[in-house]
């Protein structure tokens with residue numbers, strides 16, 4: 001039986017679907033999990049475009065703004081600059097064994113699939129793969145090219161969970177929030193975290 005994580009890395013990159021990452025942070029913060037947060041530069045542009053949330057460069061300010069925006073406790077949130085190679089996410093010895101990238105851009109997906117490790121998001125994902133930790137990737141693009149599909153296959157073969165931002169409609173959603181939670185529920189289930197709120201087939 002997989003253990004529920006006490007801490008994990010959540011990275012947001014520059015794919016559309018910032019709401020998935022924000023909602024995941026909100027739901028896991030409510031479980032008193034320690035969350036290590038990483039935002040690519042493009043993620044901050046997309047956040048501004050899709051949610052009007054403006055995240056600055058400085059990690060401590062990112063935490064304060066995010067906690068206020070989501071109305072969650074800042075105590076369990078830790079953000080890091082993308083070149084902070086001294087942060088726990090950068091090394092297997094910190095023993096963080098779970099990471100979610102939501103949403104995941106095709107650029108970040110490609111760089112991880114090819115071991116580039118050029119920023120802290122790519123390095124942290126590389127660490128999860130080499131340490132055989134859990135890497136959950138939530139890609140978003142359409143249509144998908146053969147490059148995108150091959151990169152997803154590469155990561156899947158390395159043990160990553162690919163959970164595309166592709167909600168189902170069989171629960172007859174009425175609101176966008178229900179579509180977002182559809183994906184966030186699948187991520188939380190794959191983390192083996194508590195998820196009593198999840199709508200379940202056959203329940």
Ligand SMILES: Cc1cc2nc3c(=O)[nH]c(=O)nc-3n(C[C@H](O)[C@H](O)[C@H](O)COP(=O)(O)O)c2cc1C
Pocket residue numbers: 012013014015016017040041042043045046049104105106107108109140141
């Ligand atoms: C509003 C907006 C939406 C975007 N949507 C996507 C998307 O859905 N998927 C994707 O792969 N890239 C998307 N992009 C492009 C990426 O942000 C861009 O390729 C960027 O270099 C990714 O950088 P990152 O992987 O470091 O976050 C979008 C960009 C903007 C500004």
